[in-house]
Amino acid sequence: MLPPRLCFGIERLCGFYVNKLFITTTAVKFREVEDRRLMLRSLPAPDEGTAGEKAVDIDSQLAQKADLFPDIDTPTKLFYGIPFKDIPICNIKVSPNNTILCLTDAKGVPKLLRSCGVEGFKHTKKGTNIAAQATAISIGLQALEQGYKTIRVRVRGLGPGRMSSIKGLQMSGLNIASITDNTRVSWDPPRPRKAKKL
Amino acid sequence: MRHVAFIARTVFVQNNDVESACKVLNRILGKEGILEQYRRTRYYEKPFQFRRRINFERCKAIYNEDMERKIKFVLRKNRLDPYPGCL
Structure with missing residues (x-):
């Protein structure tokens, strides 16, 4: 039968008594939560599975400024027991056709270098995210053997290996202190090459 | 766009959560139009x-x-x- 609140509402609406037998409602009885808004609020937010869908989360995180960005004390801040300025650097150069990883010490002197081509991926296979990840894992293991534990990552360029190489470095067991973007962007560049014909 | 290394466009990784740090970085780069400018200047x-x-x-x-x-x-x-x- 109808909940009493609803009966009262209908009575008030019509201004006279409505016999509840005349109204046939079956849906109300079977619904668990009466208020649709309450039900929707209790449901988890739908995840549509694409990048940028959870952008609201990131924006709120940015608003909190939860210790995410460098400040004036950063060079002396300790990461895994090492001051930030003394952590070795891993430079990653990403291009559409290849990914090159170069591990340097804190001053920038190169120590290890690996690329997808060196790793054994040839031709178009070099420019895949799988190749980048495999390369990153192999350089990471090599670095661990040589005693590097913590690194800061500096990425340059856009390509399929951008995310996966960082992921590979983490999977190899290295601690990543920070991620820096070092892509060269100019607002008044010299004239680039002519556009490709479609 | 030359800035002090490891100060500009840098995000710290918290709790070994690399993915969310990358997301934050990419979000900022995208919002500021840096990625767009980079893509546009590949070809004349x-x-x-x-x-x-x-x-x-x-x-x-x-x-x-x-x-x-x-x-x-x-x-x-x-x-x-x-x-x-x-x-």
């Missing part, structure tokens, strides 16, 4: 393409501005008289 943009793009952006900005105003108007809730026009 002919003057007619430049003109068309600028005109399109102008039209889009005007449309967005007006649409935002309209949405604000339609969604306006706090009126002094909650039922204007009613007796």
